[in-house]
Amino acid sequence: ERSGASFLFDVMNREQPVVIDDTSANSQVDPAYVKAFGVKSLMALPLMVDEQAIGAAILAERNRNRRFTPEEVQRAQALAVQAAVAIKNARLHALAEEERHLQKDFVLIGFGQWGQKAYQHLLTLKQFFNFRTHVVEQDSPGARDRLGVKEEEVRTHGDSFYWDSHGSPARDQLERELESSSYVITYIATPAATHLPTLARYYDLSDVVLIEKPLGAPPDDYRKFLDTAPGGVEIVAADHYYFKLEVRLLGMLLTEERTLRNFLDSVEEIRIEILEEQPLTGAAADIGVIADLIPHAFAIISLLTPIDRIKLDAESPLLIGKHEGLTGQRESYARMNASFEYQGRKVRLVIDVGKGAENAKWIKLSGEKRAAGRSPSYKFDFGKGEAIDGTQATVRAAVRRIREPGVPDNAHLNMLRHVIEKRHPAVGILSIREAIRANQRVRDLEAMAVELLARKEWTDYSLGTRPAFEAGAMSSVMGGAT
Numbered sequence: 001e002r003s004g005a006s007f008l009f010d011v012m013n014r015e016q017p018v019v020i021d022d023t024s025a026n027s028q029v030d031p032a033y034v035k036a037f038g039v040k041s042l043m044a045l046p047l048m049v050d051e052q053a054i055g056a057a058i059l060a061e062r063n064r065n066r067r068f069t070p071e072e073v074q075r076a077q078a079l080a081v082q083a084a085v086a087i088k089n090a091r092l093h094a095l096a097e098e099e100r101h102l103q104k105d106f107v108l109i110g111f112g113q114w115g116q117k118a119y120q121h122l123l124t125l126k127q128f129f130n131f132r133t134h135v136v137e138q139d140s141p142g143a144r145d146r147l148g149v150k151e152e153e154v155r156t157h158g159d160s161f162y163w164d165s166h167g168s169p170a171r172d173q174l175e176r177e178l179e180s181s182s183y184v185i186t187y188i189a190t191p192a193a194t195h196l197p198t199l200a201r202y203y204d205l206s207d208v209v210l211i212e213k214p215l216g217a218p219p220d221d222y223r224k225f226l227d228t229a230p231g232g233v234e235i236v237a238a239d240h241y242y243f244k245l246e247v248r249l250l251g252m253l254l255t256e257e258r259t260l261r262n263f264l265d266s267v268e269e270i271r272i273e274i275l276e277e278q279p280l281t282g283a284a285a286d287i288g289v290i291a292d293l294i295p296h297a298f299a300i301i302s303l304l305t306p307i308d309r310i311k312l313d314a315e316s317p318l319l320i321g322k323h324e325g326l327t328g329q330r331e332s333y334a335r336m337n338a339s340f341e342y343q344g345r346k347v348r349l350v351i352d353v354g355k356g357a358e359n360a361k362w363i364k365l366s367g368e369k370r371a372a373g374r375s376p377s378y379k380f381d382f383g384k385g386e387a388i389d390g391t392q393a394t395v396r397a398a399v400r401r402i403r404e405p406g407v408p409d410n411a412h413l414n415m416l417r418h419v420i421e422k423r424h425p426a427v428g429i430l431s432i433r434e435a436i437r438a439n440q441r442v443r444d445l446e447a448m449a450v451e452l453l454a455r456k457e458w459t460d461y462s463l464g465t466r467p468a469f470e471a472g473a474m475s476s477v478m479g480g481a482t
Contacts, residue, residue: 192216285328
């Protein structure tokens with residue numbers, strides 16, 4: 001409360017320095033203040049942050065009356081600006097520390113492959129952040145026997161495990177448990193087809209919902225949900241975060257390294273391979289590799305062209321394959337043939353994605369074929385952590401190490417850390433509407449694959465190999481006939 005006139009209120013209201021040469025003769029200075037601090041002259045300066053006074057700094061003379069010069073006032077103002085910024089940063093740091101120690105609740109829905117990986121990351125993050133973990137898994141036949149050891153591990157770490165069923169919905173149990181929570185993060189890592197229904201079910205329990213890739217429902221279905229949802233909940237989607245840091249490094253090299261930048265002007269073909277030796281099994285078999293792996297390739301090629309500028313090949317835009325023993329109804333291998341305009345030239349683009357093949361994760365840029373010798377090329381191998389520069393015709397290809405062997409790719413861990421820290425923008429996270437836009441081209445390719453599967457136009461291949469598309473007709477051989 002303001003009991004009377006005060007130089008402090010004056011400097012805060014006017015947001016200008018106040019100079020008082022003789023405090024004993026000035027009505028704005030309380031005599032009790034003069035007596036307590038022995039102040040004879042003073043200069044009061046507003047502490048300005050974002051064009052608003054957050055406080056005042058006082059420079060006082062206690063030995064004698066003093067007249068402050070305009071130059072002294074100006075210098076003091078400059079110091080006050082620095083002090084104000086320091087105070088603001090200290091406040092932000094204090095808030096961040098308070099936020100770090102404020103207990104949150106992390107609801108992990110789905111305890112399959114990705115859910116179990118996420119839980120291990122959460123155990124690591126618990127060493128630095130204060131949160132409780134609640135694991136939810138579908139109580140399907142055989143699930144309790146299959147996950148009994150994992151359930152016990154979760155409970156041993158002091159976390160909660162909920163079996164979800166029609167008779168005993170986990171959501172109802174969590175609603176009671178989370179009633180007193182200050183902040184709830186829900187991570188949906190269930191099979192893709194259940195992502196949108198799970199979002200709708202847990203939406204009103206959450207402050208933030210993170211949806212694992214892929215979205216698993218048509219973009220229009222997500223838009224309809226967003227248009228009717230009450231709001232107040234932040235929905236984000238996991239980006240396709242394979243080798244996130246390496247992709248950024250490649251982007252820097254493409255723009256900053258002169259020889260590579262010059263080589264780009266002559267590139268005629270770009271090939272991307274994202275192959276995994278693990279067969280297509282489980283829930284992934286109901287998704288297919290187009291939805292699962294093509295977005296990773298799009299994230300890489302987007303360094304060179306917007307995705308919507310990629311034109312599919314007129315004759316054979318998409319080839320698909322199935323590995324031996326595949327029980328799902330989707331493709332386990334896909335090749336996309338396309339092109340795009342770059343620097344006024346047409347560049348061919350070939351993307352191979354697959355499972356049950358040899359491990360390979362790389363991008364290779366190739367230049368015009370020479371009359372003799374090899375074509376100039378630049379290969380960036382995300383899996384091996386090296387770049388092979390063969391752009392110079394007269395010298396041997398140079399190998400550059402970009403990640404030491406054994407150093408893990410921690411993009412998944414970083415994504416979860418950023419969600420817990422509430423950082424924006426976060427590594428590996430897209431707003432839900434960004435994810436919907438990125439998902440449209442993938443949905444188009446999925447529709448083409450469905451047509452090829454319906455016509456039995458795919459190529460079979462053995463585990464550990466890849467489809468021999470070149471050996472047969474471009475639309476390939478039917479699995480049914482063999």
